Amino acid sequence: MYSGAAAAAGPPRRDFISVALGPEEAIGVGGYNNSKAWRRRSCWRKWKQLSRLQRSVILFLFAFLAVCGVISYTSMGETWKSITNKSLDDQRTEQEIPRLKLANPAVLPAPQKADANHGDYPELSLQKPPKLPHVRRGPSNLQIKAPQRDTRLKTRHETMRAVEELVKEEKVEKTEKSIISWRGAVIEPDQSTEPPSSKITEPEKPSSLEAEDQKEPVPINERQLAVIEAFRHAWKGYKDFAWGHDELKPLSKSYSEWFGLGLTLIDALDTMWILGLKEEFEEARKWVANDLVFDKNVDVNLFESTIRILGGLLSTYHLSGDSLFLEKAKDIGNRLMPAFKTPSKIPYSDVNIGRGTAHPPRWTSDSTVAEVTSIQLEFRELSRLTGDEKFQKAVDEVMKHVHTLSGKNDGLVPMFINTNSGQFTHLGVYTLGARADSYYEYLLKQWIQGGKKENELLEDYMRAIEGVKKHLLQRSEPKKLTFVGELAHGHFSAKMDHLVCFLPGTLALGAHNGLAADHMKLAETLIETCYQMYAQVETGLSPEIVHFNLHAQKGHKDVEIKPADRHNLLRPETVESLFYMYRFTGDKKYQDWGWEILQNFNRYTRVPTGGYTSINNVQNPSNPEPRDKMESFFLGETLKYMFLLFSDDIDLINLDKYIFNTEAHPLPIWVPA
8 A cells, every 4th residue: 555655756666466445444544545646546557457458449449439429429410500590490480471471671772762853855865875884794604593682783873864863773674565475485405304393382582682792883874864754754644644544545645444453553563663763663552552453353364464463563572572562463363363274274365353263265265375375484483472382383284284285396386275175276387476475485484483493494495496497587688687487387478576576685595594605696686687677667666567578679678567567566575685685795786776766766656745655657757647555565664674775784683683574574583492
């Protein structure tokens, strides 16, 4: 046994024998004092007494336990982290969701109030604005970016043109026109194979702006100010003579009714937000809140109601963050659903939104292909926002059915489809004009909206563009303009609707999203043709339909216009494509072409007491024969695209975050799962 002195002196170097003592002895004379030094020496002696094998086994066990401990710690850490995050998410969800109520602030900054009217257009200087630096953007590398809402859209529209303070802000839109359908589309092949799930888990809300994502606003320029003035002039006529009605008749200072749902007002909501017209927007919002009622015994067209009303409400909800517009969108969306109750699931063209009944036109059981395949962006987005998958399921079934149908010609589709049999009718006629155009447009845009995962849409789009190249492209004389004609039972017609001018913009959008480079080359040649449809006409405004000369004739231009086709309805398609072309190339000529068109609208269609009118004769500058009607898409699409075309701010409705519906209402591209 060691004494206290021996313990202090340190362990001896010779071997020894331990003797266990009774309690009394242990407590005595200071032998065992329970000190750390004493315990360490005792343990070391015991360790030394073990054989080498025993010590090796013990060391191995300790090492094994240490490794297991590290692995267990890592696993438990991840589990605890996921549980903690889930708990936080659940708390957040409980706080944020009264189901469809928005707790988030507006997605875009609120438009600023303009204090003074802009004055008539002639008072504006027509000088070109100073050139602003433009960021050229090439095709993206198939990045699947879904917004995070482009919430940094510029908020202040800076000053002005005289006495007026102008506010600038960012926004998205996509122009489309009323009347059947207008827009072909171009699609690009995708790599992913798994379609997005149709299962909606939780309502989507506009995300709030993050401070670090903010950018300095790009100053508003003179041409944009001219667009704002034109909008105010048109809005003045609507407010004075047609408030709350569908469309303005500016010459007779009255209105026309189609559905009795304030089409012009709803179509123009997001345009006002983008242009920064706060006062006008707030006034229109009050009408929506107090006077827009869908519970009425009226037949509406499924397609037109979807792209104008449902699309307009959804877009305004995303831009403003105001849940009023989402609630109204849910209401009209539910009331349109009876259209899908058909034997084939191909929807009827007309719905009575008060009675909940639907029917085809009186003269046929057919629907147009463009109408039934150009409502998908809106209904899919409604499902995403509400968590109710019935909307998306209904429209997805239509696309899947059309994908399988026979009767196509290298991807080109006929114009009509029967709601009973679900089969194409009137076979053999192929066009990218009315009744078929927006089918092609929505193939591409659904593919982009869903994160580029639905390969059937992409395949159908790519086949269709190849079909256009093979069957519908020709060149005119004498300028050899490339144009898109029509095919009827094997016979080519050199007829091209103005509606087809959606195609250059759609092709450019596809190329920007990674599709073949030759799509952009084709877009560049076709937009030149669409511009010539204006430039070769006496008023500088395009007719509704042109015919191209295929053979050189002395004294003849490329473009020929028949008397029945020489009207102009203030359509947006060419301006829409100019916007896409400028946004993706930065070529200033596209802005200059749009400026010419705006000046000619002011010259030949502007009504002094307020509003703009469609005209009957684009070939007679001295008397263009006004028709006394301002279509809702002039405010919803044409002027919106004009404003975006003249902007040098690529984040003003960022095309990597938003997709325009066929009525120029921007909807968000979905965040990939």
